[in-house]
């Protein structure tokens with residue numbers, strides 16, 4: 001198993017989070033998964049919405065991106081890839097994951113997953129973990145990124161991320 005790489009960057013405002021999502025968006029391909037971690041209100045949906053809107057806008061598309069809090073999953077297509085935005089907070093168990101078709105989506109779509117701890121040991125091994133941690137400064141988050149899959153070296157290159165711990 002390759003070792004875990006940790007990177008981080010402060011996000012001073014919601015707009016900074018939007019910019020990180022916008023820069024990452026065009027680099028993603030089907031089969032990529034981002035596990036969005038952090039407490040309630042950390043900005044997981046904010047990040048996912050910005051990323052999905054950027055993917056759609058790049059293809060001249062625009063769509064409402066509601067939070068999947070109650071539907072568990074919202075799906076989008078930008079013509080290049082299917083995009084799944086999942087919020088597993090209200091997941092009842094692994095049977096729900098089967099029913100949603102999430103296992104297949106991990107292979108075939110770009111997946112953005114809030115509350116991925118609900119997946120237990122079943123979270124995709126090749127995923128990027130992105131934790132948004134509130135800091136003492138209002139409106140600021142520390143983004144902590146970690147991954148094992150070497151493919152993320154390229155995906156994250158040049159984004160101004162620092163070595164994390």
Ligand SMILES: Nc1ncnc2c1ncn2[C@@H]1O[C@H](COP(=O)(O)OP(=O)(O)OP(=O)(O)O)[C@@H](O)[C@H]1O
Nearest residue numbers: 011013014017040041042043044045046139140141
């Ligand atoms: N630096 C920041 N990055 C992202 N959002 C921020 C930041 N600072 C403040 N916010 C605000 O925090 C809120 C984040 O809400 P959001 O719904 O994205 O949280 P969430 O992590 O998805 O919560 P939940 O666990 O309930 O789904 C938004 O109102 C956003 O404007």
Ligand SMILES: [Mg+2]
Nearest residue numbers: 044045067114
């Ligand atoms: Mg959310």
